[in-house]
Amino acid sequence: MRIRPSTVRSPWVFFAVAFGVSWLFWIPAALSGRDVTNSPWALALYAGGAGPAVAAVLLVVADPDPVRRRDYLRRVVDPRRIGGRWYVVALGLYPTLVVTAGSLLGGVGVADEIAGAVARPAGLAALAVSTFVFGPLPEELGWRGVALDGLLDRLAMVPASLLLGAVWGLWHLPLFVMAGTYQHGLGLGTATFWRFMASTTVLSVLFTWLYLNTRRSILSAVLLHFSINLTGTVLVVADAAQWLVLGAVAVLAAAVAGRARASMAGREVAR
Numbered sequence: 001m002r003i004r005p006s007t008v009r010s011p012w013v014f015f016a017v018a019f020g021v022s023w024l025f026w027i028p029a030a031l032s033g034r035d036v037t038n039s040p041w042a043l044a045l046y047a048g049g050a051g052p053a054v055a056a057v058l059l060v061v062a063d064p065d066p067v068r069r070r071d072y073l074r075r076v077v078d079p080r081r082i083g084g085r086w087y088v089v090a091l092g093l094y095p096t097l098v099v100t101a102g103s104l105l106g107g108v109g110v111a112d113e114i115a116g117a118v119a120r121p122a123g124l125a126a127l128a129v130s131t132f133v134f135g136p137l138p139e140e141l142g143w144r145g146v147a148l149d150g151l152l153d154r155l156a157m158v159p160a161s162l163l164l165g166a167v168w169g170l171w172h173l174p175l176f177v178m179a180g181t182y183q184h185g186l187g188l189g190t191a192t193f194w195r196f197m198a199s200t201t202v203l204s205v206l207f208t209w210l211y212l213n214t215r216r217s218i219l220s221a222v223l224l225h226f227s228i229n230l231t232g233t234v235l236v237v238a239d240a241a242q243w244l245v246l247g248a249v250a251v252l253a254a255a256v257a258g259r260a261r262a263s264m265a266g267r268e269v270a271r
Contacts, residue, residue: 008063011150014055015167018142022051026174037180045178049134051171052142059146072145072218081217089210090223095231101245106238118234131233136225143168144211144221157208158257165204169197182232192239199246203228205253209260 007013025048029041036045060072075081082090102108110118117123143164151160175183176193186192207221214220237245 008059009150009153011147011154011164014059014142014147014150017055017058018052018147019171020051021054022048022171023174024048025051026178030174030178033179035180036178045181046134048174050138052140052147053138056142056146075216075218076141076145077219078217079219081215082220082223083214086210086214086220087223090220091227093206094224094228095235097245097248098231098235098237098241101241101248102235102237105241105244109236110234111236114234127233128230131230132222132226135229136222139168140218140221140225144207145218148208148211149216152208157212157260158205161205161208162201164208165201166197168204169200172196172200195243195246199249202246202250202253205256206249209256 025044029036029044029048032039032041034041036042060069063069099108114127117127147164147167148160151164154160155163172183175181176186176188178184183196186196207224210220210224211217
């Protein structure tokens, strides 16, 4: 049976599969009450994290158009789509914001639990690889790799980005009640919980901006996500600095949104 293109390109189908796979593993792990970093439930944590990738692979393989299937693979593996300055944006923008905010408000430190690892080249490399594989890679194969294009078929850049960012944040919900996770440390319903949700929403605008300026490179989104996660894992800044980072990201997102609206207005006038 052939699946209709409208189905494989539907962001709603993607969301349903991604949430279904992830929460199938995460909800039992959360209900167990066990610390997932020190129990067999760690397998459920990692399996759930693959939900967006599983949804993406299923929909890409089911796509009847071989051109789109090949294009998806190229967008994952082709580094030439990105270009020098966009590599700087993908890998340098977020850590620069964090270091700047931390320097202004309380200083910048290295997380105690990984200080020993990052002091050794092998330890830092292992941390970088694990950060890349468990989070940025499987998530961006889906969020930007499949869902974003489906939303952009239906919505303008800014509303599509904000909607995707909000869904991206909601996808993490079970982690907030799963002992041992970063999100559990933030707390459900706390100020830091809402900061996390706001961050995924406004960061999504920057992800789309990077994605569209790198010829829809999924790899560029993976690298940006990687830089965000690695920065958050390694560097410690004051709570006030983290709010400042959110404010700076919101300002950048607003600037990107303004340019997108101006570009759209210019095209309308040209017609």
